Amino acid sequence: MENLQTADTDKTSDSQQNEQTTETNTETDTGNNTYVNALSDSTVAIGASLQNMQQILLGNMQQVAQMTLSMNTMMEEMVRRAISIGVFAKASAPQAPEAEESVGSLYSSVLRISVTNNSPIPLVNLKASLHFAQRNSNSDAAQSKQSVRIASSPVCMPASSEQETSANVKINPVIEFEPLETTTLLPVDAGAQDEGGSSAVQQESKPTNIGTGATAESAVCISVDALKQLDGQITVTFISPGTGTPLSVNHRFGVHLMHLIGGTNQRYFCAAKDVARKLEDHSIKVPRLMDSPGPSITIDLAYLRNAFSVPPVDGIDVGSVFVLLSDHNSIMLGLRVSSIDAGSQHAECEWIGDRDGAAAVGEPLSDQAASDVIRLLSQEISSHIC
Known part of the structure; x- marks a missing residue:
């Protein structure tokens, strides 16, 4: 009996131990699951935070990139606007042909070009490009070929300001253009149809640098063999200080007939009181009055x-003559003052002229060509009415 009671007691003790062990394991598993779940939640939260930080960082980087791009764009525009380009044209003495086979340059104009850097940033690797095209005209006489030659060299240029018309300025070109050989220039509408020439010529300068507040100048001589207007454009290119890409600034100008006619001793003024005397003693060429004077124009x-x-000390009276000579085609034109307004600001002038039979380097102008020259000159001069 005692043995049976002992056995029952042992079984009861084992059963209680098993139940305690099971409860302990259950509590351990529950604790582990809670830890794993907490760790998982933390990982998810950290991942979400990292993703949010990444998006914020990406957004900030995009904003910085956009701001940098905007600042570069603003800086480039500021530099562009701070570049001042000036072109001052003045008729010069024509250049005779160097050889019989070369084309004679009967009309010449010197262009004084200046590029000023008003920005606080130096201009690096600056180049200037000159572009010329023959101006369109409805006249058949103007729709013809024109030979053009461009040269760059240190020359004396007339001052660009009206107050210093008698002064000369020595220009040592900082912007140097390579000489352009004689090129046949055709009207724009015929340039693509004729293989013997082109509708435009373009010449590029050597690269140079311009510091802050500095001005680079160049004196370019353009010579032509036909009296026709030219449309010109100068393009200045340089390297962007922010992106390193090329930037450009354009400036359009015109080479007019008054820029081609009247080099040394070819454009001058003869006062009314001296016209008769100088006609008699031949001390100066003055156009004789034609039987039928040309059209009248109002000029400033x-x-x-x-x-x-x-x-300024010389007065301009009725009867005074402004003379334009062209020995190349034996023609002399003049503007004779016929009346002056009450305020002495504008004058009514009539065209006079004759052919004196002087030796001509080029072919004499036909009547139609002479009429075209007078018409174009009238358009140019009369446009300067204040």
Whole structure:
């Protein structure tokens, strides 16, 4: 009996131990699951935070990139606007042909080019490109070939300001253009149809640098064999200080007939009181009055004084003559003052002229060509009315 009671007691003790062990294991598993779940939640939260931080960082980087791009764009535009380009044209003495086979340059104009850097950033690897095209005209006489030659060299240029018309300035070109060989220039509408020439010529300068507040100048001589207007454009290219990409600034100008006619001793003023005397003693060429004077035009007297270098002390009276010579085609044109307004600001002028039979380097102008020259000159001069 005692043995049976002992056995029952042992079984009861084992059963209680098993139940305690099971409860302990259950508590351990529950604790582990809670830890794993907490760790998983933390990992998810950290991942979400990292993703959010990544998006914020990416957004900030995009904003910085956009701001940098905007700043570069603003800086480039500031530099562009701070570049000042000037072109001052003045008729020069024509250049004779160097050889019989070369084309004679009967009309010449010197272009004084200046590029000023007003920005606080130096301009690096700057180049200037000159582009010329023959101006369109409805006249058949103007729709013909024109030979053009461009040269760059240190020359004396007339001052660009009206107050210093008598002064000369020595220009040592910082912007140097390679000489352009004689090129046949065709009207724009015929340039693509004729293989013997092109509708435009373009010449590029050597690269140079311009510092802050500095000005680079160049003197370019353009010579042509036909009296026709040219449309010109100068393009200045340089390297962007922010992105390193090329930037450009354009400036359009025109080479007019008044820029081609009247080099040394070919454009001058003859006062009314001296016309008769100088016609008699032949001390100076003055156009004789034609039987039927040409068309009258109204001209600003200040423009005439500047264009013909009339000193301020010389008066402009009725009967005075502004002379334009062209020995190349034996033609002499003049503007004779027929009346002056009450304020002495504008004058009514009529065209006079004759052919004196002087030796001509080129072919004489036909009547139609002479009429075209007078018409184009009238358009140019009459446009300067203040």
